[in-house]
Amino acid sequence: MRWLLLKDLQILRRSPLQLALLVIYPIVIALLVGFAMTRDSEQTKVALYNAMPASEPLGFGGEEVDGNEIRDQLCERVECLEADSTGQARNMVESGEATAAVILPEDTGDRIRSLASLNPDPPVIQIIVNGSDTVENQVTDDQIEAMLGEANLLLAKRLSEGAKEYLDLILQGGSFEFFGQEIEVLGLQKSEQILKKIEPKVPAGTDRQELERAIRFAGLATDNLDLAGPLLTAISEPIRADKVEVGDEAPSLDTFAIGVTVAFALMFMTVLLVAGSMALEREENAFTRLTAGLVSRLQILMAKVGLGTVVGFCISLILLVGLGLFVGIEWGRAPYWLLALVFGAAAFAAAGSALGAAAREIRAATLAAVMICLPVALLSLIPDDAVGPAIETAINLGSAIFPFRPTLDAITGGLEVSGSGIWLSLLHLTLLTGAYGALARLALRRF
Amino acid sequence: MDAQLPGKSPALAARGVSKSFDGRQALGGVDFEVGPGEVVALIGPNGAGKTTLLSILAGISEPDSGEVEGEGVAWVPQQAALYRRLSVRENLILFARLQHDAGQTSEKPEAMVARMLELTGLGDRADDRVGTLSGGNQQRVNIAIGLMAGPSVLLLDEPSVGLDPAQRERLWTFILGLVAAGTALAFSTHDIQEAERYAERIVVVAEGERIFNGTADELRRAVESGRPDDLESSFLSYLRSRGH
Numbered sequence: 117m118r119w120l121l122l123k124d125l126q127i128l129r130r131s132p133l134q135l136a137l138l139v140i141y142p143i144v145i146a147l148l149v150g151f152a153m154t155r156d157s158e159q160t161k162v163a164l165y166n167a168m169p170a171s172e173p174l175g176f177g178g179e180e181v182d183g184n185e186i187r188d189q190l191c192e193r194v195e196c197l198e199a200d201s202t203g204q205a206r207n208m209v210e211s212g213e214a215t216a217a218v219i220l221p222e223d224t225g226d227r228i229r230s231l232a233s234l235n236p237d238p239p240v241i242q243i244i245v246n247g248s249d250t251v252e253n254q255v256t257d258d259q260i261e262a263m264l265g266e267a268n269l270l271l272a273k274r275l276s277e278g279a280k281e282y283l284d285l286i287l288q289g290g291s292f293e294f295f296g297q298e299i300e301v302l303g304l305q306k307s308e309q310i311l312k313k314i315e316p317k318v319p320a321g322t323d324r325q326e327l328e329r330a331i332r333f334a335g336l337a338t339d340n341l342d343l344a345g346p347l348l349t350a351i352s353e354p355i356r357a358d359k360v361e362v363g364d365e366a367p368s369l370d371t372f373a374i375g376v377t378v379a380f381a382l383m384f385m386t387v388l389l390v391a392g393s394m395a396l397e398r399e400e401n402a403f404t405r406l407t408a409g410l411v412s413r414l415q416i417l418m419a420k421v422g423l424g425t426v427v428g429f430c431i432s433l434i435l436l437v438g439l440g441l442f443v444g445i446e447w448g449r450a451p452y453w454l455l456a457l458v459f460g461a462a463a464f465a466a467a468g469s470a471l472g473a474a475a476r477e478i479r480a481a482t483l484a485a486v487m488i489c490l491p492v493a494l495l496s497l498i499p500d501d502a503v504g505p506a507i508e509t510a511i512n513l514g515s516a517i518f519p520f521r522p523t524l525d526a527i528t529g530g531l532e533v534s535g536s537g538i539w540l541s542l543l544h545l546t547l548l549t550g551a552y553g554a555l556a557r558l559a560l561r562r563f
Numbered sequence: 564m565d566a567q568l569p570g571k572s573p574a575l576a577a578r579g580v581s582k583s584f585d586g587r588q589a590l591g592g593v594d595f596e597v598g599p600g601e602v603v604a605l606i607g608p609n610g611a612g613k614t615t616l617l618s619i620l621a622g623i624s625e626p627d628s629g630e631v632e633g634e635g636v637a638w639v640p641q642q643a644a645l646y647r648r649l650s651v652r653e654n655l656i657l658f659a660r661l662q663h664d665a666g667q668t669s670e671k672p673e674a675m676v677a678r679m680l681e682l683t684g685l686g687d688r689a690d691d692r693v694g695t696l697s698g699g700n701q702q703r704v705n706i707a708i709g710l711m712a713g714p715s716v717l718l719l720d721e722p723s724v725g726l727d728p729a730q731r732e733r734l735w736t737f738i739l740g741l742v743a744a745g746t747a748l749a750f751s752t753h754d755i756q757e758a759e760r761y762a763e764r765i766v767v768v769a770e771g772e773r774i775f776n777g778t779a780d781e782l783r784r785a786v787e788s789g790r791p792d793d794l795e796s797s798f799l800s801y802l803r804s805r806g807h
Binding site: 120127409 | 621622623638640642643644645646647648649653657658660661662664665667692708
């Protein structure tokens, strides 16, 4: 078997293009993915034209809202590009310099102030988007909704705080400024206390009864308005999220990205290499000669799986170490992720052998490898909850009978401590290696 | 017509060999034998069962019925069974190592390779890739691999197919050199002239049955209307007279 493996490695060495691909591919992928993972994601660019007067105060209900504060809130999730006019903002969107434009009209301040009056007139912000890109439209809509959500939350909090201050003033009394004049407010609590002090001095009769009614009202109003404060606070942010994670600990996004990259590279290089190498035995007419008393079909199969395991492991190791230069990889867990690479490579090699033995021609084997690997791997990445139960079952079944998903799980489990660990995935890969090996052996009967 | 080997025990013999593929009979009770140092040509129309018979004689496929007796049989497939990306030496050393490990020979692989390079006369091209060799030279390497273990019988499946006359001539010089050293030879061919020129005995197979076994002259005499100087006409007439 060692001579067959040596022969396959010699043949591999004789194909400069294939050899270059095997060496360069993981390095290039590691560089691309590494740069992509370490570079900050580019924020959506939004043109912002603020037509509000610069020095206009936005106080309402005793609370001050700074215009810059609203701007900062709007620009928290996007990169804002200042525009000098509505026209310029529109041009920036049309030229593609900005994905969208947000116009804060001149009356925004008045309308914000009106929110604390008896006749609230909510401010309307003008949004300009470029509608020529379907995907970008959706992204922009989401970004703008998030922007407005942030701004609305800020205003709602300030409004409720302002309203609560008014309530406190009515309840406990105090002073506030109105058109430059200091106005003293007695407050319901003090009113009740004063009235209670006066009550014994008022002779029994109609006046006393009226006074008792006023005292009861003051007490009742005080008790009930006490509840209004927390209510207003709650209204400003009615729902709060308290996230609790159950089930196995999911790997971090970085680890998942590394796992997907390595598993994809391992899958394509190993399956294509082994499927092609197996089909080559028939195309070179060597299979019959080899099996005419020199080696058994099983030995040929084992040599191919060995070839795929060795080459696949080396490629994925180069890739993983390359990625490790960009993002943090826990080198102390190397024994685990090395095991994951070996088991994954062996399973893909067995699958490649089965494909090559079934296809019998290099072209057909290559085509079959691409047509099977790509969709199955992509389907494996679809989250369970993103599809209906029937499709979910079909996807899970497809993922379970192909080595991509268990390889991905083993690599991410090897890179990070996760709930079920990598042992189940390694067992899964071992079973798949055996199953695909048996299929390949069966296909070799009519090779 | 059925010639027997006079006074010689065959180096390779098949008795009543039958083989079917998917219900279609490829061979139906065929007898075949090759004496020591003898050269036998196996001829017949396409699909007659020549390759099937050779593969059964070589032990590559099992007959449905019948038996094969013979040791030290080497088989050389019709198309060169070589790795074209490897050099002549790398191909030879690979099969030499495999034959050595399989116990077919005790000779050291490196010694076998040196011997075969000398035998084929390809020593100066030992490090050239097989894919760069001419068809004739590829076939020489192909045959050399079959000869490595020093077989007593060599089975060649259409050895000169696709070669030009000069390449064919050189190939047969090489093959007859082996025969002169005592190796028995059975080869299949569509070239009747090649069969007459190099074979001592001709076996005609048609539709899975052996219909003639004898010399070229005996084949001519078996056809009354055949021209005595044209074996191909005699062969065709013989096939027609037997309903093929």
